[in-house]
Amino acid sequence: MRSNVKPEKMGILDGKKAAEYYKEEIAREAAEFTRRTGKKPYLVTILVGNNGASETYVASKLRNSEKVGFNASLVRFEDTVTEEALLGKIDELNASEEVDGILVQLPLPAHIEEKKVIMRISPLKDVDGFHPESLGKMLIGLPTFLPATPYGIMELLDYYKVETEGKHCVVMGRSNIVGTPISLLLSRQGNPGNCTVTITHSRTKDLETITRQADILIVAVGRPEFVTADMVTEGAVVIDVGIHRIADKNRKSGYRLVGDVKFDEVAPKCGGISPVPGGVGLMTIVGLLKNTLEAAKRRTLPS
Numbered sequence: 343m344r345s346n347v348k349p350e351k352m353g354i355l356d357g358k359k360a361a362e363y364y365k366e367e368i369a370r371e372a373a374e375f376t377r378r379t380g381k382k383p384y385l386v387t388i389l390v391g392n393n394g395a396s397e398t399y400v401a402s403k404l405r406n407s408e409k410v411g412f413n414a415s416l417v418r419f420e421d422t423v424t425e426e427a428l429l430g431k432i433d434e435l436n437a438s439e440e441v442d443g444i445l446v447q448l449p450l451p452a453h454i455e456e457k458k459v460i461m462r463i464s465p466l467k468d469v470d471g472f473h474p475e476s477l478g479k480m481l482i483g484l485p486t487f488l489p490a491t492p493y494g495i496m497e498l499l500d501y502y503k504v505e506t507e508g509k510h511c512v513v514m515g516r517s518n519i520v521g522t523p524i525s526l527l528l529s530r531q532g533n534p535g536n537c538t539v540t541i542t543h544s545r546t547k548d549l550e551t552i553t554r555q556a557d558i559l560i561v562a563v564g565r566p567e568f569v570t571a572d573m574v575t576e577g578a579v580v581i582d583v584g585i586h587r588i589a590d591k592n593r594k595s596g597y598r599l600v601g602d603v604k605f606d607e608v609a610p611k612c613g614g615i616s617p618v619p620g621g622v623g624l625m626t627i628v629g630l631l632k633n634t635l636e637a638a639k640r641r642t643l644p645s
Protein backbone atom coordinates (compact mmCIF):
# COMPACT_ATOMS: atom_id res chain seq x y z
CA MET A 343 0.00 0.00 0.00
CA ARG A 344 1.32 3.43 -0.88
CA SER A 345 2.13 5.60 2.11
CA ASN A 346 0.17 8.74 1.27
CA VAL A 347 -3.11 6.97 0.62
CA LYS A 348 -5.84 6.71 3.23
CA PRO A 349 -6.96 3.11 3.02
CA GLU A 350 -10.17 3.63 5.01
CA LYS A 351 -11.60 5.77 2.20
CA MET A 352 -10.64 3.49 -0.58
CA GLY A 353 -11.19 0.03 -1.90
CA ILE A 354 -8.42 -1.29 -4.06
CA LEU A 355 -9.89 -3.39 -6.86
CA ASP A 356 -7.04 -5.87 -6.72
CA GLY A 357 -6.69 -7.49 -10.13
CA LYS A 358 -4.21 -10.01 -8.84
CA LYS A 359 -6.58 -11.36 -6.21
CA ALA A 360 -9.51 -11.46 -8.62
CA ALA A 361 -7.37 -13.06 -11.33
CA GLU A 362 -6.20 -15.79 -8.92
CA TYR A 363 -9.82 -16.61 -8.12
CA TYR A 364 -10.84 -16.84 -11.79
CA LYS A 365 -7.74 -18.83 -12.72
CA GLU A 366 -8.57 -21.47 -10.11
CA GLU A 367 -12.04 -21.74 -11.60
CA ILE A 368 -10.62 -21.99 -15.13
CA ALA A 369 -8.09 -24.63 -14.02
CA ARG A 370 -10.90 -26.77 -12.58
CA GLU A 371 -12.90 -26.52 -15.79
CA ALA A 372 -9.83 -27.20 -17.93
CA ALA A 373 -9.13 -30.36 -15.91
CA GLU A 374 -12.71 -31.49 -16.44
CA PHE A 375 -12.39 -30.77 -20.17
CA THR A 376 -9.20 -32.82 -20.34
CA ARG A 377 -10.79 -35.68 -18.42
CA ARG A 378 -13.67 -35.80 -20.89
CA THR A 379 -11.74 -35.30 -24.12
CA GLY A 380 -8.19 -36.46 -23.43
CA LYS A 381 -6.83 -33.14 -24.70
CA LYS A 382 -5.87 -29.78 -23.27
CA PRO A 383 -7.20 -26.44 -24.54
CA TYR A 384 -4.49 -25.13 -26.85
CA LEU A 385 -3.58 -21.45 -27.34
CA VAL A 386 -1.11 -20.25 -29.96
CA THR A 387 0.28 -16.72 -29.70
CA ILE A 388 2.03 -15.01 -32.60
CA LEU A 389 4.60 -12.36 -31.77
CA VAL A 390 6.16 -10.21 -34.46
CA GLY A 391 9.40 -8.41 -33.54
CA ASN A 392 10.73 -8.05 -30.02
CA ASN A 393 9.11 -5.02 -28.42
CA GLY A 394 9.90 -5.17 -24.69
CA ALA A 395 6.35 -4.65 -23.41
CA SER A 396 4.90 -7.18 -25.87
CA GLU A 397 7.53 -9.71 -24.79
CA THR A 398 6.41 -9.28 -21.17
CA TYR A 399 2.70 -9.67 -21.95
CA VAL A 400 3.24 -12.67 -24.19
CA ALA A 401 5.43 -14.38 -21.59
CA SER A 402 2.69 -13.80 -19.03
CA LYS A 403 0.02 -15.23 -21.33
CA LEU A 404 2.11 -18.37 -21.89
CA ARG A 405 2.92 -18.80 -18.20
CA ASN A 406 -0.69 -18.36 -17.15
CA SER A 407 -2.00 -20.67 -19.88
CA GLU A 408 0.24 -23.45 -18.64
CA LYS A 409 -0.65 -22.70 -15.04
CA VAL A 410 -4.34 -23.38 -15.67
CA GLY A 411 -3.55 -26.60 -17.56
CA PHE A 412 -3.63 -25.45 -21.19
CA ASN A 413 -1.14 -26.16 -23.92
CA ALA A 414 0.45 -22.94 -25.10
CA SER A 415 2.98 -22.16 -27.75
CA LEU A 416 4.60 -19.11 -29.23
CA VAL A 417 5.25 -18.47 -32.91
CA ARG A 418 7.86 -15.77 -33.46
CA PHE A 419 8.53 -13.71 -36.56
CA GLU A 420 11.19 -11.08 -37.24
CA ASP A 421 9.70 -7.61 -37.66
CA THR A 422 10.69 -7.82 -41.31
CA VAL A 423 8.21 -10.68 -41.90
CA THR A 424 5.96 -10.20 -44.92
CA GLU A 425 2.22 -9.85 -44.51
CA GLU A 426 1.85 -12.86 -46.79
CA ALA A 427 3.98 -15.07 -44.54
CA LEU A 428 2.04 -14.00 -41.45
CA LEU A 429 -1.30 -14.63 -43.14
CA GLY A 430 -0.01 -18.00 -44.32
CA LYS A 431 0.79 -18.99 -40.73
CA ILE A 432 -2.69 -17.94 -39.62
CA ASP A 433 -4.23 -20.10 -42.37
CA GLU A 434 -2.18 -23.04 -41.12
CA LEU A 435 -3.29 -22.50 -37.50
CA ASN A 436 -6.91 -22.03 -38.59
CA ALA A 437 -6.78 -25.42 -40.32
CA SER A 438 -5.01 -27.22 -37.47
CA GLU A 439 -7.11 -29.78 -35.64
CA GLU A 440 -5.21 -29.23 -32.37
CA VAL A 441 -5.24 -25.45 -32.07
CA ASP A 442 -8.21 -23.93 -30.20
CA GLY A 443 -7.25 -20.27 -29.90
CA ILE A 444 -5.09 -17.91 -31.97
CA LEU A 445 -3.84 -14.56 -30.73
CA VAL A 446 -1.70 -12.14 -32.72
CA GLN A 447 -0.05 -9.74 -30.32
CA LEU A 448 -0.58 -6.10 -31.31
CA PRO A 449 0.81 -3.68 -32.37
CA LEU A 450 2.24 -5.03 -35.63
CA PRO A 451 4.96 -3.34 -37.71
CA ALA A 452 3.68 -0.54 -39.96
CA HIS A 453 4.05 -2.53 -43.20
CA ILE A 454 1.48 -5.09 -42.03
CA GLU A 455 -2.20 -4.22 -42.11
CA GLU A 456 -3.64 -5.12 -38.70
CA LYS A 457 -7.23 -5.29 -39.97
CA LYS A 458 -6.28 -7.85 -42.59
CA VAL A 459 -4.55 -10.01 -39.98
CA ILE A 460 -7.42 -9.81 -37.50
CA MET A 461 -9.93 -10.70 -40.21
CA ARG A 462 -7.92 -13.72 -41.28
CA ILE A 463 -8.24 -15.47 -37.91
CA SER A 464 -11.07 -17.99 -37.91
CA PRO A 465 -13.97 -16.63 -35.80
CA LEU A 466 -14.04 -20.09 -34.16
CA LYS A 467 -10.53 -19.46 -32.79
CA ASP A 468 -10.72 -15.68 -32.26
CA VAL A 469 -9.97 -15.69 -28.54
CA ASP A 470 -9.02 -11.99 -28.62
CA GLY A 471 -12.55 -11.18 -29.82
CA PHE A 472 -11.28 -8.66 -32.38
CA HIS A 473 -12.79 -10.24 -35.51
CA PRO A 474 -15.75 -8.30 -36.98
CA GLU A 475 -17.92 -11.41 -36.62
CA SER A 476 -17.14 -11.59 -32.89
CA LEU A 477 -17.74 -7.86 -32.40
CA GLY A 478 -20.96 -8.02 -34.45
CA LYS A 479 -22.28 -10.89 -32.36
CA MET A 480 -21.45 -8.98 -29.19
CA LEU A 481 -23.42 -6.00 -30.51
CA ILE A 482 -26.60 -8.02 -30.88
CA GLY A 483 -26.06 -10.11 -27.76
CA LEU A 484 -25.27 -13.49 -29.35
CA PRO A 485 -22.82 -15.82 -27.59
CA THR A 486 -19.31 -14.99 -28.79
CA PHE A 487 -15.77 -14.22 -27.68
CA LEU A 488 -15.70 -10.87 -25.87
CA PRO A 489 -12.57 -8.75 -26.35
CA ALA A 490 -10.25 -9.80 -23.53
CA THR A 491 -9.79 -6.44 -21.80
CA PRO A 492 -13.48 -5.44 -21.63
CA TYR A 493 -14.27 -9.03 -20.59
CA GLY A 494 -11.68 -8.77 -17.82
CA ILE A 495 -13.08 -5.42 -16.63
CA MET A 496 -16.59 -6.92 -16.42
CA GLU A 497 -15.21 -9.81 -14.36
CA LEU A 498 -13.34 -7.39 -12.08
CA LEU A 499 -16.53 -5.37 -11.47
CA ASP A 500 -18.38 -8.59 -10.81
CA TYR A 501 -15.75 -9.96 -8.42
CA TYR A 502 -15.84 -6.78 -6.31
CA LYS A 503 -19.65 -6.55 -6.58
CA VAL A 504 -19.44 -2.98 -7.84
CA GLU A 505 -23.00 -1.75 -8.19
CA THR A 506 -23.61 -0.71 -11.79
CA GLU A 507 -27.39 -0.62 -12.19
CA GLY A 508 -28.60 2.89 -13.02
CA LYS A 509 -25.12 4.35 -12.48
CA HIS A 510 -23.57 6.93 -14.75
CA CYS A 511 -20.52 5.37 -16.34
CA VAL A 512 -18.11 7.59 -18.25
CA VAL A 513 -15.78 5.73 -20.62
CA MET A 514 -12.74 7.73 -21.68
CA GLY A 515 -11.56 6.41 -25.06
CA ARG A 516 -13.34 4.89 -28.06
CA SER A 517 -10.93 2.28 -29.46
CA ASN A 518 -12.28 -0.88 -31.07
CA ILE A 519 -10.65 -3.10 -28.47
CA VAL A 520 -11.33 -1.23 -25.22
CA GLY A 521 -13.46 1.95 -25.11
CA THR A 522 -16.17 1.05 -27.59
CA PRO A 523 -16.82 -2.54 -26.45
CA ILE A 524 -16.77 -1.77 -22.71
CA SER A 525 -19.30 1.05 -23.33
CA LEU A 526 -21.60 -1.41 -24.99
CA LEU A 527 -21.21 -4.10 -22.33
CA LEU A 528 -21.92 -1.71 -19.48
CA SER A 529 -24.91 -0.10 -21.14
CA ARG A 530 -26.73 -3.31 -21.93
CA GLN A 531 -28.96 -5.35 -19.63
CA GLY A 532 -27.30 -7.47 -17.01
CA ASN A 533 -25.16 -7.35 -13.93
CA PRO A 534 -22.65 -5.78 -14.36
CA GLY A 535 -24.61 -3.62 -16.80
CA ASN A 536 -27.66 -1.36 -16.91
CA CYS A 537 -25.42 1.72 -16.73
CA THR A 538 -26.09 5.01 -18.42
CA VAL A 539 -22.93 5.42 -20.48
CA THR A 540 -21.16 8.50 -21.80
CA ILE A 541 -18.17 8.05 -24.14
CA THR A 542 -15.47 10.72 -24.33
CA HIS A 543 -12.55 11.11 -26.76
CA SER A 544 -9.99 13.60 -28.01
CA ARG A 545 -12.66 15.91 -29.48
CA THR A 546 -14.75 16.03 -26.31
CA LYS A 547 -15.33 19.57 -25.02
CA ASP A 548 -15.13 20.34 -21.34
CA LEU A 549 -13.88 16.86 -20.48
CA GLU A 550 -13.57 17.42 -16.71
CA THR A 551 -17.20 18.49 -16.37
CA ILE A 552 -18.24 15.16 -17.85
CA THR A 553 -15.77 12.96 -16.00
CA ARG A 554 -16.79 14.56 -12.70
CA GLN A 555 -20.32 13.27 -13.28
CA ALA A 556 -19.12 9.67 -13.37
CA ASP A 557 -20.15 7.18 -10.70
CA ILE A 558 -17.91 4.76 -12.60
CA LEU A 559 -15.00 6.06 -14.66
CA ILE A 560 -13.29 3.73 -17.15
CA VAL A 561 -10.04 5.25 -18.35
CA ALA A 562 -8.52 4.07 -21.66
CA VAL A 563 -6.91 7.17 -23.18
CA GLY A 564 -3.39 5.81 -23.60
CA ARG A 565 -1.71 8.81 -21.89
CA PRO A 566 0.34 8.34 -18.72
CA GLU A 567 -1.27 9.78 -15.55
CA PHE A 568 -3.78 11.78 -17.61
CA VAL A 569 -6.60 11.65 -15.05
CA THR A 570 -6.00 13.92 -12.06
CA ALA A 571 -7.94 14.30 -8.79
CA ASP A 572 -9.93 17.32 -10.02
CA MET A 573 -11.45 15.21 -12.80
CA VAL A 574 -12.98 12.66 -10.42
CA THR A 575 -15.90 13.02 -8.02
CA GLU A 576 -15.64 11.84 -4.41
CA GLY A 577 -16.59 8.17 -4.09
CA ALA A 578 -16.36 7.26 -7.78
CA VAL A 579 -15.12 3.85 -8.88
CA VAL A 580 -12.16 4.27 -11.25
CA ILE A 581 -10.92 1.55 -13.61
CA ASP A 582 -7.50 2.33 -15.05
CA VAL A 583 -6.88 0.46 -18.30
CA GLY A 584 -3.73 2.32 -19.37
CA ILE A 585 -0.28 0.86 -18.99
CA HIS A 586 2.98 2.70 -19.70
CA ARG A 587 6.65 2.12 -19.02
CA ILE A 588 8.28 5.24 -17.61
CA ALA A 589 12.09 5.43 -17.46
CA ASP A 590 13.25 5.13 -13.84
CA LYS A 591 16.93 4.86 -13.02
CA ASN A 592 16.15 3.72 -9.48
CA ARG A 593 14.61 0.47 -10.69
CA LYS A 594 16.57 -2.59 -11.64
CA SER A 595 14.46 -2.93 -14.79
CA GLY A 596 15.17 0.71 -15.74
CA TYR A 597 11.45 1.56 -15.78
CA ARG A 598 8.32 1.67 -13.67
CA LEU A 599 4.74 1.07 -14.76
CA VAL A 600 2.04 3.73 -14.54
CA GLY A 601 -1.53 3.85 -15.77
CA ASP A 602 -3.68 6.55 -17.37
CA VAL A 603 -4.64 7.71 -13.84
CA LYS A 604 -2.50 9.65 -11.38
CA PHE A 605 -3.00 6.98 -8.75
CA ASP A 606 -1.57 8.69 -5.67
CA GLU A 607 -3.82 11.73 -5.89
CA VAL A 608 -6.94 10.08 -7.32
CA ALA A 609 -7.05 6.99 -5.07
CA PRO A 610 -7.85 8.82 -1.79
CA LYS A 611 -11.05 10.23 -3.37
CA CYS A 612 -12.30 6.97 -4.79
CA GLY A 613 -14.86 4.45 -3.64
CA GLY A 614 -12.73 1.93 -5.49
CA ILE A 615 -9.82 1.99 -7.92
CA SER A 616 -7.87 -0.56 -9.92
CA PRO A 617 -4.09 -0.09 -9.67
CA VAL A 618 -1.41 -0.36 -12.37
CA PRO A 619 0.30 -2.76 -12.25
CA GLY A 620 -1.94 -5.29 -10.53
CA GLY A 621 -5.27 -4.31 -12.06
CA VAL A 622 -6.84 -4.62 -15.50
CA GLY A 623 -3.76 -6.15 -17.19
CA LEU A 624 -4.04 -9.32 -15.14
CA MET A 625 -7.78 -9.48 -15.77
CA THR A 626 -7.16 -9.19 -19.52
CA ILE A 627 -5.28 -12.45 -19.26
CA VAL A 628 -8.26 -13.98 -17.43
CA GLY A 629 -10.51 -12.87 -20.31
CA LEU A 630 -8.18 -14.51 -22.78
CA LEU A 631 -8.02 -17.78 -20.80
CA LYS A 632 -11.81 -17.92 -20.48
CA ASN A 633 -12.18 -17.41 -24.22
CA THR A 634 -9.62 -20.13 -24.95
CA LEU A 635 -11.38 -22.65 -22.72
CA GLU A 636 -14.70 -21.75 -24.35
CA ALA A 637 -13.19 -22.13 -27.83
CA ALA A 638 -11.90 -25.59 -26.92
CA LYS A 639 -15.30 -26.64 -25.56
CA ARG A 640 -17.17 -25.35 -28.60
CA ARG A 641 -14.81 -27.08 -31.02
CA THR A 642 -14.65 -30.38 -29.18
CA LEU A 643 -17.74 -31.08 -27.11
CA PRO A 644 -21.18 -31.76 -28.54
CA SER A 645 -23.50 -28.85 -27.74
Ligand SMILES: NC(=O)C1=CN([C@@H]2O[C@H](COP(=O)(O)OP(=O)(O)OC[C@H]3O[C@@H](n4cnc5c(N)ncnc54)[C@H](OP(=O)(O)O)[C@@H]3O)[C@@H](O)[C@H]2O)C=CC1
Binds near residue numbers: 517518546549563586
Ligand atom coordinates in the same frame (compact mmCIF):
# COMPACT_ATOMS: atom_id res chain seq x y z
N1 LIG B 1 -4.17 -3.58 -19.49
C1 LIG B 1 -4.51 -4.09 -20.64
O1 LIG B 1 -4.78 -5.26 -20.74
C2 LIG B 1 -4.57 -3.25 -21.84
C3 LIG B 1 -4.11 -1.96 -21.76
N2 LIG B 1 -4.21 -1.13 -22.82
C4 LIG B 1 -3.77 0.26 -22.58
O2 LIG B 1 -4.93 1.07 -22.46
C5 LIG B 1 -4.70 2.34 -23.04
C6 LIG B 1 -5.74 2.59 -24.13
O3 LIG B 1 -5.61 1.63 -25.13
P1 LIG B 1 -6.41 1.72 -26.52
O4 LIG B 1 -7.86 1.83 -26.26
O5 LIG B 1 -5.89 0.62 -27.36
O6 LIG B 1 -5.81 3.14 -27.04
P2 LIG B 1 -6.06 4.01 -28.34
O7 LIG B 1 -4.87 4.88 -28.46
O8 LIG B 1 -6.52 3.17 -29.47
O9 LIG B 1 -7.31 4.93 -27.92
C7 LIG B 1 -7.20 6.00 -27.03
C8 LIG B 1 -8.51 6.76 -26.94
O10 LIG B 1 -8.36 7.84 -26.04
C9 LIG B 1 -8.77 9.05 -26.65
N3 LIG B 1 -7.91 10.16 -26.22
C10 LIG B 1 -6.60 10.33 -26.47
N4 LIG B 1 -6.17 11.48 -25.95
C11 LIG B 1 -7.22 12.06 -25.36
C12 LIG B 1 -7.40 13.27 -24.65
N5 LIG B 1 -6.39 14.15 -24.49
N6 LIG B 1 -8.61 13.55 -24.16
C13 LIG B 1 -9.63 12.67 -24.33
N7 LIG B 1 -9.53 11.51 -24.99
C14 LIG B 1 -8.34 11.21 -25.49
C15 LIG B 1 -8.63 8.83 -28.13
O11 LIG B 1 -9.51 9.68 -28.83
P3 LIG B 1 -9.66 9.68 -30.46
O12 LIG B 1 -10.47 8.46 -30.77
O13 LIG B 1 -10.37 10.93 -30.74
O14 LIG B 1 -8.26 9.60 -30.98
C16 LIG B 1 -8.97 7.34 -28.27
O15 LIG B 1 -10.35 7.14 -28.43
C17 LIG B 1 -3.24 2.28 -23.51
O16 LIG B 1 -2.44 2.82 -22.48
C18 LIG B 1 -2.96 0.82 -23.69
O17 LIG B 1 -1.59 0.51 -23.54
C19 LIG B 1 -4.79 -1.52 -23.99
C20 LIG B 1 -5.24 -2.81 -24.14
C21 LIG B 1 -5.13 -3.78 -23.09
Ligand SMILES: Nc1nc(=O)c2c([nH]1)NC[C@@H]1CN(c3ccc(C(=O)N[C@@H](CCC(=O)O)C(=O)O)cc3)C=[N+]21
Binds near residue numbers: 620
Ligand atom coordinates in the same frame (compact mmCIF):
# COMPACT_ATOMS: atom_id res chain seq x y z
N1 LIG C 1 -3.73 -9.10 -29.63
C1 LIG C 1 -3.54 -8.46 -28.48
N2 LIG C 1 -4.30 -8.80 -27.41
C2 LIG C 1 -4.13 -8.17 -26.21
O1 LIG C 1 -4.83 -8.47 -25.22
C3 LIG C 1 -3.13 -7.14 -26.12
C4 LIG C 1 -2.37 -6.84 -27.26
N3 LIG C 1 -2.60 -7.52 -28.42
N4 LIG C 1 -1.43 -5.87 -27.22
C5 LIG C 1 -1.14 -5.11 -26.01
C6 LIG C 1 -2.27 -5.11 -25.00
C7 LIG C 1 -1.79 -4.90 -23.59
N5 LIG C 1 -2.14 -6.11 -22.87
C8 LIG C 1 -1.78 -6.41 -21.56
C9 LIG C 1 -1.81 -7.70 -21.07
C10 LIG C 1 -1.35 -8.01 -19.81
C11 LIG C 1 -0.87 -7.03 -18.97
C12 LIG C 1 -0.35 -7.40 -17.63
O2 LIG C 1 -0.22 -8.56 -17.29
N6 LIG C 1 0.04 -6.45 -16.79
C13 LIG C 1 0.60 -6.68 -15.49
C14 LIG C 1 2.09 -6.42 -15.39
C15 LIG C 1 2.83 -6.30 -16.68
C16 LIG C 1 4.32 -5.95 -16.55
O3 LIG C 1 4.95 -6.30 -15.53
O4 LIG C 1 4.83 -5.28 -17.49
C17 LIG C 1 -0.08 -5.77 -14.49
O5 LIG C 1 -0.71 -4.78 -14.95
O6 LIG C 1 0.00 -6.03 -13.32
C18 LIG C 1 -0.88 -5.73 -19.43
C19 LIG C 1 -1.34 -5.42 -20.71
C20 LIG C 1 -2.77 -6.97 -23.72
N7 LIG C 1 -2.88 -6.45 -24.93
